[in-house]
Amino acid sequence: MTFVQNLDLAARATETRLAELLAALVSLDGSSRRLTAAMHHALLGGGKRFRPFLVIESAALFGLSEGDAIDTAAALECVHCYSLAHDDLPAMDNDIMRRGRPTVWRAYDEWTAILAGDALLTLAFEILALPTTHADPSVRATLVMELAKASGALGMVGGQSLDLEAEKLSDQAPQSLTSIRHLQSMKTGALIRFACASGPILAQAPDEDRRRLERFGDVMGFAFQISDDLLDVEGTAEEVGKAVAKDAAAGKATLVSLMGLDAARSKLAELEQEAIGLLAPYGSRAATLAEAATFVVNRRS
């Protein structure tokens, strides 16, 4: 099976589970149909489901099945999709298209997009607290703690705030490579790091494995961001499914604009090798994750 087929299988399994969870936990008598429709729009509108894939594959390193990891994967995707619904709002990035479809606020309106995001974030923690996520409540509590840290003021939300401060507030100092690297490690890196750490957490593996997978997640997150910046420079809107060249048009410094294209490409190759090296102890169980590192470096969308 090719890597893309593996990624697609994980995506289908995640979407099936997300639809089940929405039906069981949200779309009940007496709920707001507008809200649940907007949650569906935000959650089930395509996407590579790369973070759920990382959850499933990091769990597979320790012998866990897809079913053992699927609820954690679904919870993480709820957080990712809520963040897109909020980031696309006019007051934030003001995006009207996402994955070739209208963003949530364009399909509904701003208040619905704000509430749908709030409800998806809340749903993520409800899912993690379910006994189906893990039989041991101490593992569930650890997942809640780690996802909250990765998503909150010192993680994703904090990174988005630093990014918008730099973009919107004119009295800010120009961005350096260090400051962009810092904000990106919060804004996009923290969730990818959580995804990779969730496998050893679910498997109750030794701390050494967890540290190793967290480092793998850091490396993947850094590579993901560089390749995202490269797509903004080199991709077409048709391939990427959203507006491109936005950063340059906004005069926004990125990792790639500060490093230069050549240095960015050689950093990517270096990160690919580091990622693959970190997986060495897991032998053939890590084959698909190693392919993921190569995929991130070479992705076109």
Add this chain to the structure above:
Amino acid sequence: MTFVQNLDLAARATETRLAELLAALVSLDGSSRRLTAAMHHALLGGGKRFRPFLVIESAALFGLSEGDAIDTAAALECVHCYSLAHDDLPAMDNDIMRRGRPTVWRAYDEWTAILAGDALLTLAFEILALPTTHADPSVRATLVMELAKASGALGMVGGQSLDLEAEKLSDQAPQSLTSIRHLQSMKTGALIRFACASGPILAQAPDEDRRRLERFGDVMGFAFQISDDLLDVEGTAEEVGKAVAKDAAAGKATLVSLMGLDAARSKLAELEQEAIGLLAPYGSRAATLAEAATFVVNRRS
């Protein structure tokens, strides 16, 4: 000690703990200072802290100390304050004053208010996952589950969505007493119900106690809503600390406009008696909670 003094003591203890938690979990090197300042503004700008008080007093029924309940109280207040920061946004209720101070989006801007709300919601679950919330991780997982349900699409957020649908979408049927009661039990009742249920959850008390306290929470939530509507009709902006008579100006149906003033006042008295009756098994330990029921019925702010 008078009831108001008891309420104030719980408020001060909650605020002290919230400030400690913000310092320990959010305001660290590398965080977004704008975001953390906005979180402080949203969280530490006054308020009666009625929900934290209910957590502390419902725990006291079962012999738990204030310290045993304070983290749960703090987490719940994070959810309440996030919901105010988002509800006040221009796209939602468009409020500029709250507790006599500018709302978060007026003090900062819209994107900062959205992110500060997101970060406070996330922080609530991080707090519940802390070992200081409860030594037993199964209790922490239950608190996460129950707070998520109370806050999400079938709770607070769902109620806010139903409310805004009725207000903003002209093709909606006029609101009936039943539909308003339903949406209010989600929008404001669910968190109050959680507050009252958290005591027996923290104490790992029998199911019968939990059901009794949930019913007490339902009754208190209903009474709270009627008294809130009465304040909107009868209070002054100075007393209440925010705009009043907004509902009537917006032509918005409320429990009080549909029931009439006299029926609303007599319903309040009935709810007060039911609430006090539910506390009978707890004897003198319930004295302060019983006073809370009387307070809600007679509050002027």
